[in-house]
Amino acid sequence: MKSFTIYQDGDHRWVAFGQDPDKPEEIIDTNQFVVTSSDTGCLLDPGGAELFPDMVAALSREISVDTIQHLFLTHQDPDVSSAITLWDEVCADGMKIYISWMWKGFVKHFDNAARFVDVPDEGMDLNLGGGVTLRAMPAHYLHSPGNFSVYDPKAKILFTGDIGAALVPESEQGDIFVQNFDHHIQFMEPFHKRWMVSARARDAWVAMVRNLDVNILAPQHGLLFKGDDVQRFLDWFGNLEVGNGLSAYQQYT
Amino acid sequence: MAETTRVSGAGTHGRIDSRRIQHAAGELFTECLNVFNAFSNLNELSEDLRVLSLNAELAAGRAGDSGRAVRALTQYTRELVNRLNQARESIIKLNSETHRRNAAVLRDLHALRTLERTHRACEREEDCRETEEALNKAHERRRQEMADYVVALTTDLQNLSALNSTVAEVIAQSDSIATNMAVEAALAGSHEAEFRTVAETMRGYVEDLRNMVDSAAVPMKKAEERSRTLINLAGSGTRGQGTSHGEGGGKEEN
Ligand SMILES: [Fe+2]
Ligand SMILES: [Fe+2]
Numbered sequence: 001m002k003s004f005t006i007y008q009d010g011d012h013r014w015v016a017f018g019q020d021p022d023k024p025e026e027i028i029d030t031n032q033f034v035v036t037s038s039d040t041g042c043l044l045d046p047g048g049a050e051l052f053p054d055m056v057a058a059l060s061r062e063i064s065v066d067t068i069q070h071l072f073l074t075h076q077d078p079d080v081s082s083a084i085t086l087w088d089e090v091c092a093d094g095m096k097i098y099i100s101w102m103w104k105g106f107v108k109h110f111d112n113a114a115r116f117v118d119v120p121d122e123g124m125d126l127n128l129g130g131g132v133t134l135r136a137m138p139a140h141y142l143h144s145p146g147n148f149s150v151y152d153p154k155a156k157i158l159f160t161g162d163i164g165a166a167l168v169p170e171s172e173q174g175d176i177f178v179q180n181f182d183h184h185i186q187f188m189e190p191f192h193k194r195w196m197v198s199a200r201a202r203d204a205w206v207a208m209v210r211n212l213d214v215n216i217l218a219p220q221h222g223l224l225f226k227g228d229d230v231q232r233f234l235d236w237f238g239n240l241e242v243g244n245g246l247s248a249y250q251q252y253t
Numbered sequence: 254m255a256e257t258t259r260v261s262g263a264g265t266h267g268r269i270d271s272r273r274i275q276h277a278a279g280e281l282f283t284e285c286l287n288v289f290n291a292f293s294n295l296n297e298l299s300e301d302l303r304v305l306s307l308n309a310e311l312a313a314g315r316a317g318d319s320g321r322a323v324r325a326l327t328q329y330t331r332e333l334v335n336r337l338n339q340a341r342e343s344i345i346k347l348n349s350e351t352h353r354r355n356a357a358v359l360r361d362l363h364a365l366r367t368l369e370r371t372h373r374a375c376e377r378e379e380d381c382r383e384t385e386e387a388l389n390k391a392h393e394r395r396r397q398e399m400a401d402y403v404v405a406l407t408t409d410l411q412n413l414s415a416l417n418s419t420v421a422e423v424i425a426q427s428d429s430i431a432t433n434m435a436v437e438a439a440l441a442g443s444h445e446a447e448f449r450t451v452a453e454t455m456r457g458y459v460e461d462l463r464n465m466v467d468s469a470a471v472p473m474k475k476a477e478e479r480s481r482t483l484i485n486l487a488g489s490g491t492r493g494q495g496t497s498h499g500e501g502g503g504k505e506e507n
Contacts, residue, residue, distance in 0.1 A: 086391075090388055
């Protein structure tokens with residue numbers, strides 16, 4: 001699994017992990033993130049159980065797993081949460097696992113002993129120390145009904161989970177950032193049309209993000225958006241017709 | 254060898270052979286299910302016995318003085334039926350516990366295999382010592398948890414064996430009640446035929462119960478053998494008794 005340092009200011013770092021050449025073919029490619037500040041690490045959507053061995057190995061190149069004190073799950077999907085039992089076992093004692101209040105009882109099916117922090121609908125702050133605070137912000141219904149984006153105002157990075165996700169063929173991978181936005185649309189459009197549920201939620205989220213100072217928009221699948229591509233993404237997503245799975249009802253109505 | 258990894262840590266970790274453990278756990282589980290299946294008619298047989306004792310009591314009432322001894326026997330039969338029902342309830346509980354613990358062993362095995370894969374992935378990295386230590390600790394905790402579940406499974410099996418003995422005792426007592434009933438029938442004059450039918454019906458039920466216990470005996474014995482194998486493979490050390498492998502004659506050197 002490759003790792004990319006996408007931000008560094010002293011011990012305040014964002015590292016993205018992904019584009020794993022050893023990943024089993026049928027498993028969807030994911031990006032995992034770790035944010036560090038003053039010897040404290042926070043994992044964001046650390047990936048499913050199948051990727052756990054390679055992810056731990058890649059992570060250990062960057063930091064020791066026992067400095068991970070926080071693990072944030074944007075939502076409940078298995079590509080996000082299915083390895084929490086294992087993470088809980090290898091990370092720092094007392095590590096906190098954050099997830100929307102509405103998913104806790106479901107994700108506990110993986111590990112009833114895990115300690116979860118309920119994230120309320122309006123979001124919450126996670127203080128990593130060293131003046132770095134991550135802010136969980138609502139992203140409900142995009143696609144999960146209990147879903148969050150995570151904003152780091154100091155690094156100006158917004159981790160968006162499945163929003164901005166793209167299924168990028170291996171031949172197109174290499175850099176972690178989108179190089180040509182228009183060319184990239186083909187890899188994210190089908191995903192957003194189908195997985196994203198609600199135009200109202202999308203409009204609310206886009207309006208919220210436009211009020212933030214974002215230099216990097218980092219999704220959980222595919223490539224990251226940087227600089228002007230962040231605005232390009234918001235413009236594109238803001239005008240997209242979402243929820244196209246509804247057409248499946250037509251034959252029955 | 255693919256499934257067998259030395260998780261070295263601080264010298265306290267041995268190998269776990271997850272493939273053999275999974276196989277042994279599967280065999281133990283299968284034999285336990287065979288025992289539970291053997292007992293699947295227990296409810297029906299104890300209900301038959303209860304109904305028979307009620308009918309016999311009515312017949313004894315109709316027989317007046319000459320039915321007094323039979324009435325005493327039917328009351329004793331009902332006590333035996335109660336014991337059978339208690340045994341049945343305990344078997345049902347053990348059945349669900351066995352399923353739960355078997356699932357826990359499989360879950361732990363899966364986690365152990367993933368931790369071992371992770372360890373191998375980390376070994377390819379430089380400067381991974383702290384992570385390897387964390388992995389070793391996690392591995393040891395999991396291995397211990399699995400060993401505890403295996404010990405609990407074995408205790409369940411011992412309890413099941415004790416219940417089998419209880420049922421066998423009830424059968425022996427029911428058999429002697431049936432014999433006494435036949436003796437009383439011979440002395441019951443005009444009620445002889447009625448009481449003899451009760452005694453013969455009861456013998457039939459006793460025979461069915463005996464067949465049930467016999468059919469449980471073979472898988473029970475196999476399950477006991479399998480549980481010993483499993484304990485040896487999984488490391489039988491329970492919490493507080495140290496965690497070194499080899500307790501119970503482990504196969505860690507394979
Ligand atoms: Fe998702
Ligand atoms: Fe996802």
